[in-house]
Amino acid sequence: MSQMTAVSRFLISFLIGSLLWSCVSVSLAQSGRRPRKPSAPPIAEPESPSPAIKSAPAPKPSLFLNVSMDRNGGFINLPLYFYTEALRTVIERLSQESSVRVNDAGTITRGDAINNAKAEKEGYVIYLQLNLDSMDSGGYSANARDAVLEYWVFAPTTAKSVTSGRTYAREYQNKSVIRRPSSSGVYDSYLLNEAAKEAADEILGYFKKHKPADISLPSPFSS
Numbered sequence: 001m002s003q004m005t006a007v008s009r010f011l012i013s014f015l016i017g018s019l020l021w022s023c024v025s026v027s028l029a030q031s032g033r034r035p036r037k038p039s040a041p042p043i044a045e046p047e048s049p050s051p052a053i054k055s056a057p058a059p060k061p062s063l064f065l066n067v068s069m070d071r072n073g074g075f076i077n078l079p080l081y082f083y084t085e086a087l088r089t090v091i092e093r094l095s096q097e098s099s100v101r102v103n104d105a106g107t108i109t110r111g112d113a114i115n116n117a118k119a120e121k122e123g124y125v126i127y128l129q130l131n132l133d134s135m136d137s138g139g140y141s142a143n144a145r146d147a148v149l150e151y152w153v154f155a156p157t158t159a160k161s162v163t164s165g166r167t168y169a170r171e172y173q174n175k176s177v178i179r180r181p182s183s184s185g186v187y188d189s190y191l192l193n194e195a196a197k198e199a200a201d202e203i204l205g206y207f208k209k210h211k212p213a214d215i216s217l218p219s220p221f222s223s
Contacts, residue, residue: 064123068105077132093200120156127152144188163206167195
């Protein structure tokens with residue numbers, strides 16, 4: 001009986017020793033391992049900025065025009081809005097030419113226009129008058145058909161009148177627009193606009209044929 005007890009004790013001691021030895025071996029194996037360093041994330045290279053698209057520069061103006069209207073030269077023979085409409089249309093038409101820079105000089109007299117031209121170094125002064133297409137200078141008409149637009153162009157410094165002319169609103173009556181009692185304002189605007197456009201085209205036509213001698217034009221005006 002004591003022999004069996006001794007054998008049992010030996011087996012138990014052997015199992016406990018084996019278990020302890022396994023634990024020590026595992027602990028030593030783990031202590032010998034080096035911890036793996038976490039891999040660094042890849043560095044993203046900055047994207048090269050896309051080249052900026054440069055827009056083509058606007059053409060440099062070759063001719064400078066100061067446009068003015070005299071509302072008193074014709075003794076106010078027509079409605080005031082006729083003068084405003086004619087001045088606006090002339091300026092808009094001249095501004096369509098890319099090589100021309102147009103300035104609205106407002107309402108001035110002929111004397112003021114000449115003095116302004118003398119004070120200019122390179123800008124021409126356009127002087128406009130709106131009168132009646134009639135010999136009666138003291139008359140009055142609310143009908144655009146009776147309007148005539150006169151223009152003078154004064155050179156800078158010398159104030160010399162380089163060109164002048166007149167256009168008649170009545171030349172455009174019954175063209176494209178049918179006059180009706182309810183649309184007299186539209187009809188009047190049409191007549192004035194067409195006369196003003198023709199005056200502006202005549203002014204541009206002069207400069208296309210006669211390059212100003214006192215300013216430098218890098219390129220000819222478009223035809």
